[in-house]
Amino acid sequence: MRTGSARYLSAVKVLLIEDEPELRRSIRTYLQGEGFVVDSANDFPTAHEKTTQYIYDAVLVDITLPKGNGLDVVRELRAKHPTTGIIIISAKGSLDDKVRGLDLGADDYLPKPFHLPELVARLRALIRRKRFDGNTAIELDELRIVPEDKLVEVHGQRVDLTIMQFDLLLFLVANKDRVLSRTAIVEHVWGDMAERLDHDGFLYSHMKNLRKKLLEKGCRDRIQTVYGLGYRLSTRA
């Protein structure tokens, strides 16, 4: 869906509300590199002003803000712009903050520290849900993915993937042409609350299987291993 993704990605406007300057800069640069239009606010009054004046597709909001609370931003936004996607990015990685944030109408909750590819993947999933009610396919030339149906096709032929392989592929596609570290991938697939398993070797064999399944159906060899770092899904020929 090159044309399709270009159509909606070019227009996606994101407001980043984060008071830590270095983190703000990193997120901003990374998201811009992914084609998002990023506006930012560093405290509550600025956030309030911007959310009142403009309409964003998505707002990333930190809970602890100078001169106010991010949860209030969530409440205000939800009342005014129900279609805006809201992701809470918080250092207060506690369960009740998560529950409270989601109760107030946030769409997702991402505890710090997070991987930027994870943020991108969630942001894309959110935009997809908000804009197209989830009825959208992601297309990369011969590769077609329908996230809601967990469907993957190559040249119109269905590829049978396990849930985990599907998650892996979706994560790679959401961050196409980016290097994804192994830890980012593992954390995406297994979450971070529970104890970590030693699965680097497992990830490797899974990646190999995924690649094999795609190649068998005639997909281009898109999944590349990047040195000792991780993987990348390439859209380039």
Add this chain to the structure above:
Amino acid sequence: MKLLQRSSLYQLALAVPIVIVGTAIGYWLVSAVVKEEVDEQLTFRSKRIAQDLRNGKEDFTTGASSEMMLVVPGVSAGTMFMDSVMPEPEDDGELMPWRIGRFPAEYADGTPCTITVGRSLLETEDLVMGIAASMTVLLLLVVLANLLLNRWLSRKLWKPFHHALATLERFRMDAPSAGALPASDVDEFNAMNRTLDTMMMKMRADFTTQKRFTEQAAHELQTPLAVMQGKLDQLIQSPNMGEQEAGTIDGLFQARERMGRTVTHMLLLARIGNRQFAPERIDWSALFRDQHAALEDLITERGINFTMHEEEACRVRLHPLLAELIVANLLRNAVQHNIPSGSIEVAIHASSFTIRNTGPELPVDPTTLFDRFAKGDPSSASTGLGLSIVKEIADGNGLLVSYTISHGTHTIAVRNG
């Protein structure tokens, strides 16, 4: 032994000699009094006999079998009393106690003679025994009453102590205070209660401070870790990276990840204990199925045979997020510490569920299994906090977690406490 029993025992030990000595003294006193009384009677009788003698009377036999009087001529040494025994003709000649008195006297003509009067002590003996017996009973009653009074008093007096003890037994640093110990009208107990109250308050305050510190420290670390992560994620996008740099960066990734996980778990641990999570009914088998689905590929890859058996819907109640944490951690633990082609069996019962898995012998002491940072392999990527999270959740919600091992099978059970 209880304090009350011990003090009762001492009282009893003291009461026994008191009763014995008291009875002995009582007997001796009563018989002395009785003897004196008999002696007086004998003296009185002898005086009357002496009177009669002066009046010329000479025959002094008496019909009463319990008495005796005899006047024989001859000089006597002086008045004297003695105990004696005499055969009782009416009782087969058995010897009976008598009291005999001898008094010097004179006939009417002035020749000296000796009056001997006697009296059977049979009746007085009965009297003495009766008095001694009633005294013994009385003493016993007094001792018994004293014992009972002491017991009752102790119970009443020690009540504040037992109350304080019960409070201490129930004391938990992470539970809210149930209020100060009640005031007592005994100064010592008041002093004790005050000290205990202060102590418990201090412990709670210290514990809260410490937890808050953990929470804050962990929280403060989140942001720099996020910055670090962001920079690393950007750094690896750099197109001109050599293999050596990649290796270095990968090391940083791993370290960052482990740090982040430890911090997250520390924060989680601090918070599980700090907050209340309302328990709800949980569909445990669905939860296990979900978590199994998330791990299915890994389980298949390792050739682990997963089975789940639901005997009855489990009624263990928990907040859904905590329930998910418990199941995720236990299942991951069972996968991580398994053997190739091993097995995991989940059994769900009405008031408990168990996870049984094959696995190598524990490299750690089983009693420290649920301790924080207890790891089989110190260099593993695991934080060693997974099972402590399970334990913390269980403790905070009145559940019991137990671990048993037999023949290479590890079983962790969670049940209603």
